[in-house]
Amino acid sequence: MSDITPGTPAVPLHVEDPNVGPRVAFRPESGTPRPVVGAAVVDEVAAPTVVLAARRSAPEVLAGLWEFPGGKVEPGEDPRAALVREVREELGVHIRLDREVAADHPEGWLLGNGARMRVFTAEIVEGDPQPLEDHDRLEWRALDRAALQELDWIPADRPIVDALVELVRPGG
């Protein structure tokens, strides 16, 4: 007889790995996920030619994928202030935000976990970016759709990359 009882989640919450013992395989976020902010850091907001992509080193499920540096907004924190803070923590640079890469939703782009992310273009006003936290590699890439999409982005970021290229296109 099956040991599955009504109400048992379809996705197991724990898996047994003979090498490391039980671990959490997938834990849905409870409640509303915290909003996320990301920075499309360009060389110069007035005439951008390249954007800074960052490769995640953690968590395991995202490691190796490229993203916009940034992170979660703290409760009560202004999203733009949160983004400046996150980029300082992660890359060790101070940025000045410019335009929003607008989504078709005021709270931003839908991410894989149901959170929404607002993305802003930005330029560095102080410091030399280094992968200090959460990333193992940074790369300046031409603001060209094909060149950017060659990277292995977090899937939810691909439409944002296209929108960024459109936004910074002369006349965009």
Ligand SMILES: Nc1nc2c([nH]c(=O)n2[C@H]2C[C@H](O)[C@@H](COP(=O)(O)OP(=O)(O)OP(=O)(O)O)O2)c(=O)[nH]1
């Ligand atoms: N920073 C960033 N996060 C992204 C992007 N695309 C995307 O799906 N995400 C997801 C990955 C994470 O689930 C979430 C951001 O969480 P995070 O781990 O970077 O946040 P955080 O630095 O504040 O870290 P913590 O509070 O969880 O320790 O958004 C992106 O381009 N940039």
